[in-house]
Amino acid sequence: VVKAGQGVNGFGRNISGLFKHAITVGKRVRTETNIAAGAVSVSSAAVELALMKLPDQASHGNARMLVIGAGKMGKLVIK
Secondary structure, eight states: OHHHHTTSTTOOHHHHHHHHHHHHHHHHHHHHSSGGGSOSSHHHHHHHHHHHHSSOGGGGGTOOOOOOOOSHHHHHHHO
16 A cells, blocks of 8 residues: 555655554554454354354254355355
8 A cells, every 4th residue: 555655646654654553553453362263254253153053063964044145145154
């Protein structure tokens, strides 16, 4: 972003520094907290929740689920 902004009117040192700082903070948050441990998409969050709601591990192979929608998210849930 910083390289792309160079030479663009209004993209000065302040904006450049802000972007650099935001990237640094993001990296620090991911390494110092558990923020990246959970689901990264709605579909993976749905799968995690469904697995938590099933009574035991043995029932995972026999469970029936309804996935509504035929888009990319629905296909990810099915996988």
